[in-house]
Amino acid sequence: MSAEIICVGTEMLLGNILNSNAQYLAIQLAKLGIPHYYQTVVGDNPERLKHVIEIASQRSEILIFTGGLGPTPDDLTCETIADFFNTPLVERPEIIEDIARKYAQRGRQMTPSNRKQALIPKGAEILPNPTGTAPGIIWQPQPGLTIFTFPGVPSEMQRMWEETAVPYLRNLGWGKETIYSRMLKFWGIPESALAEKVAAYLNLTNPTVAPYASKGEVKLRISAKAATEAAAQELIAPVHKQLQDIAGLDYYGADDDTLASVVGELLRRDKETLSVAESCTGGGLGQMLTETSGSSDYFWGGVISYDNSVKINLLDVNAEDLAKCGAVSATVAEQMALGVRSRLGTSWGLSITGIAGPTGGTETKPVGLVYIGLAKPNGEVESFEYRWGTGRSRSLIRHLSTCSALDQLRRKLLTR
Structure with a gap:
């Protein structure tokens, strides 16, 4: 048995919202051990949605829909699913009562358009929505096929999944196994080079x-x-x-x-401190370090030395060398690192200077x-030279530079 996720909403196709659902x-x-091989995003269009259902129902046993359950005319998920399976919609009075009660709690009156949310396919079970007004459904329109529908609001969908869908799936026998993943991270090696080194492992079956x-x-x-x-x-x-090890x-x-x-844990381990001096990254290195809680244990501060006068006056960079x-x-990179280390009195000094582009490059010193x-x-x-290339964006060059600076420090802390 496999599941398929179908997200309904033109706003996702246009890129207006991120499809976090x-x-x-x-x-x-994965936690329930249910494999799923396909995800689809489709706009608020009945014919295209029917086409998606036709394909998905032939290759997956569980179809999970999010979005398109509201009271507006473009909320067409439930009625389109019912129409595809030639099943009439029926109004469920308990849904109307639930919507009216929630409106009353908010000091508002339910509008006639909300009655649309009470229409679900005949024979379907209600998937309660504890916080919103749009319920979902659990329905088996044909043998071997189970359909779940959820509203597109992530907080509503997640609670409905946890409180109703998961117990339902466990009752069907799912959840007896789990798929667990760990993500290993590497810096300073191209993907192709790493893939060659670990090629024998890419054909494993469990784990993969x-x-x-x-x-x-x-x-x-x-x-x-x-x-x-x-x-x-x-x-x-x-x-x-x-x-x-490889x-x-x-x-x-x-x-x-x-x-x-x-890097922070290594500095904490050795009871050492760090300061930074940045030019082209404009504070990105300091920001990256302080995103870790407790970084004040080892990170003392930095200098954003965009102008040469700051390099000279605050970091003691030699004007003639500049x-x-x-x-x-x-x-200059070496003098910036020495200068910030001396000025702030830290164990280590780390600096970055470069041309992030898209302008400012020359033949001898390109972007x-x-x-x-x-x-x-x-x-x-010591210093390290990187040539990121002119085809990369300013933000990517800055990101690569900050990460590489941290990586060089990490390697020194591990190998000295």
């Missing part, structure tokens, strides 16, 4: 391993199916360890770990050229 339901189905890449980061998702989450974790643990320093964490949180080498250079400086507790300093 599909993500939530996918996670919940699949690669992903996004904004410079590479991930390996390990998923296991077992009777309990604990049992699934036992299946995952040895594969996790083997993949981590990747070496390119592996930095899993699941909720970030480069900033991992004139000779330019602000985007290894020399995407970035230097990272790292001043160490013993007073030594």
Whole structure:
């Protein structure tokens, strides 16, 4: 048996809202051990919705609809489903009573258009909505097919799923197994290179391993199916360890770990502190560090030195070196790191200077050229050059630079 998620709403096709309902339901189905292979987004159009139902009902045994259950004319989900299966709609008085009661609690009177929400296919069960006015349905229009409908409001949908749909599915025998996943994270290695290193693991069946890449980061998702989450974790643990050993320093964490949180734990472990000096990233590095709760234990602050005068006056960058080498250079990056470390009195100093674009590049110093400086507790300093390329956006170059700066510090903390 497999499930299919069908989200109804033209606003999602236009990109006006993010389809968070599909993500939530996918996670919940995995927890119940219910496989699902397809997700569909369709606009508020009866004929297109019928076409989706025709395809989905032939390949999936559970169809989960979200959206299109309100009182307005474009809320067509329930009546379209009924029409597809040649089933009349019937008005359920208990739904009208529930809607009227909720309106009265809010000091308002139910409008005639709300009666539409009380029309459900004949033979369908009501899927109660504890907070909103639009109920859903649980319906088996034909043998081997179960339909759930939910409103599009995420908070309403989630509560209805947890309180009614999950118990219903468990009664059908689902929930005896779970699909648990762990996401391993890597920085400093291309997806293709990592995939080659772990190629033998990509053909496993339980657990399975699949690669992903996004904004410079590479991930390996390990998923296991077992009777309990604990049992699934036992299946995952040895594969996790083997993949981590293969990747070496390119592996930095899993699941909720970030480069900033991992760096923070290493600094806390060694009872050391960090300060930053930023030019092209404009405070992004400091922001990334302070997104971790408790970062004040090790992160003392930073200097956004966009103008050269700030580099000279606050970070003690040599004016002659600035004139000779330019602000985007290894020399200046190193002096920025040394300067902020000295000024703030921290163990480590980390700096970024570069050309984020889309303007400002030259033939010798193109857009995407970035230097990272790292001043160490013993007073030594080194720099790292990155050439992100002219085809990348300003925001992506800044993101790659901040993450790479944290990654260089992480590697030093692990290998010194």
